[in-house]
Amino acid sequence: xxxxxxxxxxxxxxxxxxxxxxxxxxxxxxxxxxxxxxxxxxxxxxxxxxxxxxxxxxxxxxxxxxxxxxxxxxxxxxxxxxxxxxxxxxxxxxxxxxxxxxxxxxxxxxxxxxxxxxxxxxxxxxxxxxxxxxxxxxxxxxxxxxxxxxxxxxxxxxxxxxxxxxxxxxxxxxxxxxx
Numbered sequence: 001x002x003x004x005x006x007x008x009x010x011x012x013x014x015x016x017x018x019x020x021x022x023x024x025x026x027x028x029x030x031x032x033x034x035x036x037x038x039x040x041x042x043x044x045x046x047x048x049x050x051x052x053x054x055x056x057x058x059x060x061x062x063x064x065x066x067x068x069x070x071x072x073x074x075x076x077x078x079x080x081x082x083x084x085x086x087x088x089x090x091x092x093x094x095x096x097x098x099x100x101x102x103x104x105x106x107x108x109x110x111x112x113x114x115x116x117x118x119x120x121x122x123x124x125x126x127x128x129x130x131x132x133x134x135x136x137x138x139x140x141x142x143x144x145x146x147x148x149x150x151x152x153x154x155x156x157x158x159x160x161x162x163x164x165x166x167x168x169x170x171x172x173x174x175x176x177x178x179x
């Protein structure tokens with residue numbers, strides 16, 4: 001998915017670059033080209049629904065982090081006990097304790113991966129309807145404003161833009177007005 005996004009972004013930048021350079025476009029087409037930018041990340045974070053989503057995701061992240069911290073604390077406690085008891089234990093006891101420790105470390109790693117996967121899925125689930133709504137608003141702006149191309153500043157492909165072509169605040173305003 002990341003590769004596909006990079007390919008699409010590269011294609012958009014290439015098309016924008018060609019448009020800016022005027023290569024392959026008749027002068028009448030160039031004079032009719034209208035380009036704008038939107039910072040989708042900022043727009044999402046600035047909408048009322050985006051703020052609610054951010055708070056929900058932060059709450060979930062903190063809960064998952066606490067679970068991990070508790071598990072790490074239990075493992076540290078186990079390490080302390082191992083250091084105290086190992087010199088007094090038989091070889092079989094040491095082997096059993098080390099195996100238990102290894103299993104706890106593996107469980108910690110599995111918990112971390114599971115938490116990251118769960119958070120990523122939840123983030124996608126929460127943000128998908130917001131992004132669809134935002135996309136529809138950007139498309140409406142493009143059509144009503146006669147824009148040929150609207151680029152996302154948040155993805156890093158826009159190095160400079162005149163503030164006059166930044167539609168972010170208009171997108172936020174329209175998003176919050178749309179229920």
